[in-house]
Every structure is written in C-alpha cells, then in structure tokens.
Amino acid sequence: xxxxxxxxxxxxxxxxxxxxxxxxxxxxxxxxxxxxxxxxxxxxxxxxxxxxxxxxxxxxxxxxxxxxxxxxxxxxxxxxx
Numbered sequence: 470x471x472x473x474x475x476x477x478x479x480x481x482x483x484x485x486x487x488x489x490x491x492x493x494x495x496x497x498x499x500x501x502x503x504x505x506x507x508x509x510x511x512x513x514x515x516x517x518x519x520x521x522x523x524x525x526x527x528x529x530x531x532x533x534x535x536x537x538x539x540x541x542x543x544x545x546x547x548x549x550x
Contacts, residue, residue, distance in 0.1 A: 480534045486525025493520045
C-alpha cells in the first residue's frame with residue numbers, strides 16, 4: 470500500500486519544528502556576525518538538530534490535524550481495508 474498524505478497542508482507540529490530550526494540557525498548566524506561570537510559549525514548544527522525535533526514533539530497537534538486523521542481512519546475502515 471502506498472503512503473498517501475492526509476492533507477497537502479503540513480501539520481502544526483511540522484511547521485513549528487521547521488520554523489524553530491530556521492530561527493535557531495538564523496540566531497546562530499546573527500550571534501556570529503553581529504556579536505562576533507565564535508560558534509563552530511558543528512556546534513550550531515547539533516543545536517539545530519536538537520531544537521527542531523524537540524519543538525515539534527512539544528507542540529500539540531491542531532484540532533484540524535486530528536479531524537483529518539480521524540477522517541482518513543474512518544475512510545480506511547469503510548473501505549474494509
């Protein structure tokens with residue numbers, strides 16, 4: 470069975486994780502260039518890699534995301550599959 474997305478709009482958790490990763494990366498660049506801090510590339514990438522999934526995990530799903538998932542499950546049950 471091929472995987473089908475329930476919706477073309479990303480879930481709130483996905484948006485939050487992605488935006489937090491971008492924000493942390495931009496903050497790191499700003500600290501480097503603006504304040505002259507010496508932040509190694511490896512450290513910045515580790516921080517981004519830790520913050521992004523943590524934020525995505527902590528953000529609760531939106532009501533719309535739950536409804537879309539429940540609809541997909543109901544359709545799957547209705548098809549007998």
